[in-house]
Amino acid sequence: MSPRILFVEDDFELAKLIGEFLTRNGFLIHHIDRGDTVEAAIAEHDPDLLLLDIMLPGKDGLSICRDLRPAFTRPIILLTSVGSDMNQVLGLELGANDYVVKTTPPAVLLARIRAQLRQHEPQTIAGSRPATPALSQVLHFGRLVIDAANRDVKLDGHSVVLSTSDFDLLWLLASQAGETLSRDALLKALRGVEYDGLDRSIDVAVSRLRKKLGDDPNEPHKIKTVRNRGYLFVRSGWDS
Incomplete structure (x- = not known):
């Protein structure tokens, strides 16, 4: 089953470009454009990763990140148009797993998303290796x-x-x-x-x-x- 991404971005042109790129690379994308609808969208779509703009109508991305943790345990990647060190530090301290500037090439964003999903893959109870079932089973x-x-x-x-x-x-x-x-x-x-x-x-x-x-x-x-x-x-x- 393809990984699901909830993409929260109010720039529709950017959302369309990134969404189409990620879809071509095997992801299921659900896009919303307001911060105050994130929790309802998570409950409805159960995403494997949250791709979250910082500047949003309704509720900003940093506040969303703060309020979701620790209930939402899956990766959160913050997107921003400004590479501010203070925002990056604050975002990571509030529970984000990664922080990406919007001018980052799509292929790099894709790699960062895949890296976060790999890090959150399940492990065996013994903790020795991922709990991925044998393909023949x-x-x-x-x-x-x-x-x-x-x-x-x-x-x-x-x-x-x-x-x-x-x-x-x-x-x-x-x-x-x-x-x-x-x-x-x-x-x-x-x-x-x-x-x-x-x-x-x-x-x-x-x-x-x-x-x-x-x-x-x-x-x-x-x-x-x-x-x-x-x-x-x-x-x-x-x-x-």
Whole structure:
């Protein structure tokens, strides 16, 4: 599945040029032009990376970056028309992962985006290598089929659209079906960080998976919450 980028830029001509270039290079681009609609767009489109202009109507990029962290754990790249050292330092301190001047050649921006996505690729629970499934693997659980080669999920024969990070979480849970995985283990495997007792990103992602896969959010029986332990992918939960 192509990585998804939420591109926030109020210069429509620049947005069109960059958006078309990134689309040609394999990305799915959703463009918005106001800062005060970013959080709603993230909730709707679940992007793998946020490409964010600093000067925006509604809400500026630095404020957006500050307010999104730590809830939004994926890469944020700030765009600016002025290469100010102060803005760069402030942006990085507020949680941005990178800072790019708009005059930067598109190929360099592309490389910076790919570098950030690589750095945020999931790792194994042991932490030794990325948790990318072998391309030949397909997991079958009754009505659910997870195809690693095509990063495709089908439920009752119909494709389920998942973001890159949600697919990685589903694969990790499903490949260890029947085992309870703690939030700490999942965070280490997917993002290489330890659970601090406050991070709710795994809970949010599991809730999103349940919704997309038709699990009952009040009494889930496909991806269960095991109190004080973590999450359990149930093998038999997909049979009916």
